[in-house]
Amino acid sequence: MASQAVFPQVARAHGHDISFGAPATLPRWLTDDDDTSESERRRTRYRTIFISDLHLGTAGCNATLLLDFLKSHECDTLYLVGDIVDGWALRRGWFWPQSHNDVVRAILKMAKHGTRVIYIPGNHDEHFRDYTGLEFGGIELLDEDIHVTADGRRLLVIHGDQFDNVVLYQRWLAFLGDHAYTLLLKSNRSVNWVRRRFGLPYWSLAAHMKRRVKNAVAFISRFEEALAHAAAERHVDGVVCGHIHCAEIRRFGDITYYNDGDWVESCTALVETADGTLSIIDWAEQHREQTVTARRAPAIVAVPA
Ligand SMILES: [Mn+2]
Numbered sequence: 001m002a003s004q005a006v007f008p009q010v011a012r013a014h015g016h017d018i019s020f021g022a023p024a025t026l027p028r029w030l031t032d033d034d035d036t037s038e039s040e041r042r043r044t045r046y047r048t049i050f051i052s053d054l055h056l057g058t059a060g061c062n063a064t065l066l067l068d069f070l071k072s073h074e075c076d077t078l079y080l081v082g083d084i085v086d087g088w089a090l091r092r093g094w095f096w097p098q099s100h101n102d103v104v105r106a107i108l109k110m111a112k113h114g115t116r117v118i119y120i121p122g123n124h125d126e127h128f129r130d131y132t133g134l135e136f137g138g139i140e141l142l143d144e145d146i147h148v149t150a151d152g153r154r155l156l157v158i159h160g161d162q163f164d165n166v167v168l169y170q171r172w173l174a175f176l177g178d179h180a181y182t183l184l185l186k187s188n189r190s191v192n193w194v195r196r197r198f199g200l201p202y203w204s205l206a207a208h209m210k211r212r213v214k215n216a217v218a219f220i221s222r223f224e225e226a227l228a229h230a231a232a233e234r235h236v237d238g239v240v241c242g243h244i245h246c247a248e249i250r251r252f253g254d255i256t257y258y259n260d261g262d263w264v265e266s267c268t269a270l271v272e273t274a275d276g277t278l279s280i281i282d283w284a285e286q287h288r289e290q291t292v293t294a295r296r297a298p299a300i301v302a303v304p305a
Contacts, residue, residue, distance in 0.1 A: 043074045047150055048272035052081035052159065052242025053262035055124065056100045057090040060264040062284070063099035069269065069283045070106040078107070078115050079147070080139075081242045081260055082122020082159030089124070111138030118142055122159035122243060146236060151276030153237040155258070156230070160243030163226045220246055224259070228252035240270060247280045 055061045089095065111117040117139045121128035132143045144158040223244050229252075231239040238256035247261025247268040258278060261268030267284040 041071060043072060046073060046075045046271040047274050047276075048077045048079065048147065049073060049075040050079040050081055050157070050240050050258070050260040050270040050272075051263070052122065052260050053083040053245055053264060054080075054103070055083055055086045055089070055262075055264050056103060057086040057095055058264070059095060061086075061100065062263050062267050063097070063103050065267045065283055065287065066263045067099065067102050067106055068287075069267070069281075070103070070110070073271075074110070075115055075271075077147075078110055078117045079145070079157055079240070080107070080117065080119040081157060081240065082120055082161075083124040083242065083262075084119065084122075086124045087127050107139070108137050116140075118145055118157075120144060120157060120159055123161035147240065149272060149276040149278070150274060153256075153276065155238045155240050155256075156234055156236045157240045158227075158230075160223070160227060160241035160259075163223065163230065220244060224248065224250055224257050225252065228255040228257045231255045231257075247282070249278065249280060 051066075054066060056063070107117060119128070119139050119141050120143065121132070121141070128141060129143065132141045134141055144156065147155045147157050149155065227239045227241055228250075231237075232253075232255050237254070238258060240258045240260065242260050242262065244259065245262035245265045246259055247266060247270070248257065248259045249270075250257045258270055260270035261280065266282065269281045269283065270278060271281055272278050
């Protein structure tokens with residue numbers, strides 16, 4: 001395959017110490033289907049599943065619940081909406097338990113069994129942004145995408161860090177207009193490109209604002225407005241993003257803002273049913289309910305009618 005020859009070259013050209021194999025050369029431990037018992041598990045089917053901010057490679061990732069979620073569902077299309085592998089954390093120190101391998105394996109397996117998997121890198125895995133347009137292991141890498149729902153709505157799918165600066169300076173925007181807005185989008189990329197060349201981690205406004213909890217609510221709503229504004233500019237019906245670790249479905253006029261949440265602070269996903277309805281699944285909450293129901297079941301039987 002052509003990609004086999006191209007990939008190592010590309011990796012070297014960008015001076016990265018990472019190298020990808022072509023689909024056929026992925027290590028066997030990643031692609032083997034040895035857990036046949038899992039194939040008998042009952043899976044809920046969705047048209048599309050959106051997940052982001054897994055932060056694999058950090059202790060914060062809830063890999064066990066995530067793996068359970070992946071193994072309990074199937075879908076036509078799986079969107080990985082950024083911050084999947086935390087490249088910045090891995091640079092500081094290698095942390096990669098077996099459960100994180102299992103998550104990667106589960107995703108590759110879905111791709112192998114016919115799910116279209118689209119990976120849209122975020123700021124923590126921005127190194128992958130150099131490879132957008134390419135495909136490996138059956139996974140397509142894209143900067144952003146337009147997802148068309150079953151009921152024909154067009155949704156911009158993007159991680160969301162691109163709008164950090166816009167959120168920060170949003171009060172100026174009312175005065176400066178669209179040119180300033182475009183410029184701000186570019187400057188966020190430039191600033192972080194420079195930081196990256198100096199080996200500095202991405203400066204995350206989201207993380208910064210969370211440390212200042214009092215302003216977090218205002219920050220979240222400003223982020224949501226900025227993304228909805230971007231969707232309106234693109235003349236699409238809505239936007240699907242991640243980045244701020246806060247799952248939400250919210251209307252802004254004609255635009256619907258969807259955030260699929262995260263697998264660090266919460267364990268959430270955005271799912272689309274066959275008729276085009278989108279909703280948020282809180283997998284941690286569902287687990288808690290299952291456990292409670294299981295415990296309460298005998299007590300309910302004992303109550304007289
Ligand atoms: Mn992010």
